[in-house]
Amino acid sequence: MSQVSIVDIARLAQVSPSTVSRALQGHPRISAERRAAILALAEELGYRPSQVARSLVTGRSHTLGVVVSDVTDPFVAEVLKGAEMAARDAGYRLLFAMSNRNPAQEIEAAEALLDYEVDGLIVISSRAPDRYARLSRLRDAGKEHRIPVVLLNHAQVDEFIYSVKMDSESGARMAVSYLSQLGHRRIAFISGPRGGRSSSERLAGYRRAVLEHGLDASPELVIGGAGLLEDGWETLAVLLALKPPPTAVLCYNDLSAIGLLAAAAQTGVHVPDALSVVGYDNIPLSAYTTPPLTTVEQPKEAMGRTAVKVCLRALAGEPATTTVLSGQLVVRSSAAAPARAQ
């Protein structure tokens, strides 16, 4: 083996491996000179401890598993970025897996990560949140050894399955209220992935605002989608087919809003004059569309950071709980007063 191990150092320093180990971790019962000598030797040999050997004995891998629906989604990527940074800062690594928006694959991925003895699990955009509670390796573990799971934008499932989320309902509500103030009465909503928690919350926020402002509540105004570019693109036609067509639309996320914008530009439907559109997420790109997208900001990086913090806190035994962050409306120019207002 080319890798230098703790016993190589021990041999050269004429001490036992345990002494080396203790010196390296700053154990108090090692004399200062020895420690110095050992440290110098380790440095010189370029020693780096084997994390896997360490994991095996300590039961801690200093690794968090993260399973995402699709890295290609800017929202997800941004959250992942935040998580990576927080993990790195805490001396943790991230074991990465993708579910391709597929519940079965998601669970399979999670289990695979558990095989690697991850200390915790972070799930970005879960499609099967309730199944975590039933994973035997989680369920059967004693309270002390339970692996914390943190779900993004989902409700807390049980004592060890935490949640960090944004208040999607109020976000959507803010957006609709804003549109209402601009004078819109007939506002559509393009929903997100079926069964997704954030989609249903945003829908709830939309409905609530519609009620509060006495807007048109026709069911035809909420249109199915999955949070993809294509959705927005395809939805324009169905929007236009409505009698009368809505004057504004709230999209599940920026991606679908951008798709919609593209379709509108293509079709000659002017935004915001003929149709106001507002997105959700405030992905970096949303500032660079034509017109720039009015959207509701989600603190994406912060959510990622918070997720690992909650996870680590749970590991430390501190009772962590669901965290909800707040967002805000960022007003750009894709929404304006309706042309035929008044």
Add this chain to the structure above:
Amino acid sequence: MSQVSIVDIARLAQVSPSTVSRALQGHPRISAERRAAILALAEELGYRPSQVARSLVTGRSHTLGVVVSDVTDPFVAEVLKGAEMAARDAGYRLLFAMSNRNPAQEIEAAEALLDYEVDGLIVISSRAPDRYARLSRLRDAGKEHRIPVVLLNHAQVDEFIYSVKMDSESGARMAVSYLSQLGHRRIAFISGPRGGRSSSERLAGYRRAVLEHGLDASPELVIGGAGLLEDGWETLAVLLALKPPPTAVLCYNDLSAIGLLAAAAQTGVHVPDALSVVGYDNIPLSAYTTPPLTTVEQPKEAMGRTAVKVCLRALAGEPATTTVLSGQLVVRSSAAAPARAQ
């Protein structure tokens, strides 16, 4: 410990741990009945082998390290996606790290991943490609134990540092040739990150095409950038300040092209009539800009997949080598004949 181990199974099956281990891996010298019994027992107990114990003894972690500059870049995310899929298909996991486009952090991350005994390393958008050859843990390992590194869009560095890339030079050349055919004579180039291999290759392709078609080769036409949205946005002004302004521009990537598009829309510069713009990468979003972006496709997912394949092939001892994939121009509507052509 709540986790069931191989010795638990051994005890219940009244055999030795080694027999269980062998039964599980289908060793031929285990009788069929025993194997069946053991398998059944394992299934029943929900046994899952500890990957870390396995790694410790075999020296193989079935994990690949991947360090990326920034997941938030759609190109990177797409490549990562491809890599994840290929890794999963091969029974490998991905240990993930970000460099934030910072060479020092990149190397630090790589070393951290090596501490976890990754079997290979994949680097997407390296800023310090030559430093891998000097990592002692790589350099000092015997030929047999050397950890393969594969660099994306960089040249091969040494025998164990592979490369999978797209032919950036010909990609850029194609784009410029296309613009030339449309009638443009004065074509600008917004470059990518300094010192980046793909940026210099694309620049080379640009220069070559400019020469081949006898276009305006003024040095002022190549403008610095870093491949970010902001770059494109800021560059419009400098483009316009040129005398005379170029009629077309090739951007380092789609992101900067999108930034440019946004600035143009904002400023009232019509694309493509007043300015043709072509991007690079063909990220999903490029089909949804206004106008839709003409760009050169990079096979992003395929590059990710190929990277892990090359890595795995190297691990298997087969002499892998640099792979270069080809791209092609995808024509949409952000480029057209110049208004004042002829």
Add this chain to the structure above:
DNA sequence: TCCGCAAGAGCAAACGTTTGCGCAAACGTC
């Protein structure tokens, strides 16, 4: 002088696997 105690360091077990080797029984061959 003897005892107790603290400081410093080593021994060995443990973590959960894999695997080379050995051993016994069964089997086939002449």
Add this chain to the structure above:
DNA sequence: GACGTTTGCGCAAACGTTTGCTCTTGCGGA
């Protein structure tokens, strides 16, 4: 019936750490 071969399985070492316990030495106090 003796002998070589195959089949089936167990023993024990090994992977590189960490850590509870033990051991030795030296020192201070009685």
